[in-house]
Amino acid sequence: MNQATTHFSSGALDQERLFKTCILVLVGIAVSFLAQKLLQVHRLRALERLHGCGELPSESEFQYDFLGIAKAIQLASHFRKRTSLVYTNALFMKYGETYVSNVIGHRLIFTCNADNTKHLLSTAFVDFDSSPLRKPLFEYITPHGIFTLDGPDWKKSRDQLRSRLSNLRKIIHLDSCEQHFQAFLRRVPPKGQAFDVQSCTFALSLDMQTQFSLGESVDAQSFSQSKEKKRFVEDLLFLKERIVQDGFRGPLRRFFPKERFHQSCLRAREYVTRYATRQVEQQISNNEKNDGIPPASAFNMRDREISQCTDQALSILLANDSMSTTLSGLFFCLAQDDRALKKLRASIIATVGSTPPTWGQLGSLHYVRWVIQEGKEFGDDPEKFYPERWEDLSPEMPGYIPFNKGPRICPGQQYAVIVLTYIVTRMFQTFSSVSNYNTKEWTERISMTLENENGVLVGLE
Ligand code: HEM
Incomplete structure (x- = not known):
């Protein structure tokens, strides 16, 4: 005891x-x-x-939320309810162009002030590098891709991509754009019946971008897409969605299971690596033909180049969504604006008639350009669709940032504008009326870019 x-x-x-x-x-x-x-x-x-910074207004609603948890919950709730845009606008209206918030212990400054934005994107680019935030999101799918890297490695990767995108006439094949456009037409139901043009423009741009980055399209618009290509598209969609979700979750992302994400990344990389291998081997064989015996380093570098090529192709595909949302956003606006639609079509017919535009003509389609720029919402009254405002404005101006500005400006901007000009021209040469079948309000869906949660329902004739 x-x-x-x-x-x-x-x-x-x-x-x-x-x-x-x-x-x-x-x-x-x-x-x-x-x-x-x-x-x-x-x-x-x-x-x-x-x-000499002034005192910033801080969110009074959360003054006793010392750990920033209530704020994080509110952000998550708006993300889930699809009201983040309205919420963000309301806060700017309440606190002014720049205010400060505490989100899970992080002091975050929100700004829509033009001078601040210019300073962040250009002058003080180095101080506001976003790679520490992005790296954990992108490193699994593109370990050495442009979205993952920073410093000299990022610059090298960017220079490579810029040089690839520099000769537009060499890389944009208008006959291939035409083929993809024809595949789009086959998806449009006859007699102006309603369909979701947002999902069709997504498939169209994915076909064009995979053709460009892999050398072969994934046939997203085809009625007989192979199982393997279908799987790749599913993986790509899933992993992009997960990257966006994790971006919003911030440090809390560690608490969510990752198995499916890792599986999708592995399969997507495997798929792209096959095309990258083909491209690199083709290059090595061309070098052999030109220079005779290949240098030993060509073989040593083969694997590294394949991996780099895979990272680059996947990065292009990750950046692809803006192409399709620009197009579907345009349909959303034009379906409600008969005046702009008529003017657009008349300007196209007057400039190029009804045959596909040539390279020379693409530069003269000014109203098409204005409509594309306007589709990215801009100006004193961004809610209003008014392409004519571009008569006195230029995309070079500091406040125009749909393609970003400064060192991280979109390297695909010129490429995107040419391809979109071709596609928009072909679309409105073909169709003279866009019926509006959208019964619900435009509702945000935050993906790599912004989409309409309800799709964009139109009829084309
Ligand atoms: C309408 C079409 C497009 C829009 C609106 C757009 C917009 C943007 C924006 C805003 C960024 C900056 C993202 C950030 O730093 O957070 C960006 C980056 C990028 N875009 Fe685009 N983009 C478009 C098309 C394209 C195309 C077609 C390509 C490839 C051919 C492309 C490739 C890239 C790449 C690689 C980056 C990363 C650049 C870097 O971090 O240095 N984009 N784009």
């Missing part, structure tokens, strides 16, 4: 000691966390004083 009591009391003593140690460790962690936070705030304040 005595022995049992001794055991019991020494066990209780051990437990007490363990409990105290745990409390000490927790207090230590909390103190070190608080000290780091105070130091960070002190440094920020010093920087703000140095640059």
Whole structure:
């Protein structure tokens, strides 16, 4: 009995000691966390004083939300309810163009001020590098891709892509654009019946972009797409969705299972690697023909080049969505604006008639360009679709940022504008009326870009 009591009391003593140690460790962690936070705030304040920054309004609703948890919950709730855009606009209306929020302990500054945006994107680009945020999202699918890298490696990857995109006449094949456009036409139901043009423009741009980046389309518009290509498209869609979700989850993303994401990334990489291997081997064989015996380094570098080529092709496909949302957004606007639609069609017929535009003619289709630029919503009254405002404006101006500005400006901008000009021209040479079958309001769906949750229902004749 005595022995049992001794055991019991020494066990209780051990437990007490363990409990105290745990409390000490927790207090230590909390103190070190608080000290780091105070130091960070002190440094920020010093920087703000140095640059003469004014006091920023902060969200009064969350003044006692010291850990930023209530704010994070509210952000997540708006994301789920598809009201993030309305919520964001309302906050800018309430607090002005720049305000500060605390989201899970991070002091985040939100701004829609033109000078701040210009400063962030161009002048102070190095200070606001977004790669620490992006890297964990993109590194699994493109370990050395342009969205994952920063510093000199990013610059190298960007230079490679820019040089590939520099000779547009060499890389854009208008006959191939025409083939994809014809496949789109086969998807349009006859006699102006309603269909979701958003899903069709998605398939159209995916076909064009895979043709460009892999050398072979995934046949997303075909009625007999192979199982393998279908699987690849599903994987691509899934992994993009997951990247976006994780971006919003921030550090909390660690608590969500990743198996399916990893599987999709592996399969998608495997698919693209096959095309990349073909391209690199073709290049090596061309070099052999030109230079005779291949240098030993050509073989040594083969695997690295295949991996780089895979990263580049996948990055292009990750950046592809804006092409399709530009087109579907345009249909959404034109379905409600008969004046602009008539003017667009008349300008196309007057410039190129009803045959496919040539390279020379693409540069003269000014109204088509304005409509495309306007589709990306801009100007003093961005809610209003008014292509004519572009008569006195230029996409080069500082405030025009659908393609971003500064060092990370979209390297595919010129490519995108040419391809979109061709496709829009062909679409409105073919169709003179766009019936509006959208019964619901435009509702946000945040993907790699913004889409309409309800699709874009139109009839074309
Ligand atoms: C209407 C069509 C397009 C729009 C509106 C658009 C818009 C953008 C924007 C806003 C960014 C900056 C993203 C960021 O840094 O957060 C970007 C980056 C990028 N875009 Fe585009 N894009 C379009 C088409 C394309 C096309 C067709 C390609 C490829 C051929 C492309 C390739 C890229 C790449 C690789 C980046 C990353 C650049 C970097 O981080 O240095 N984009 N694009």
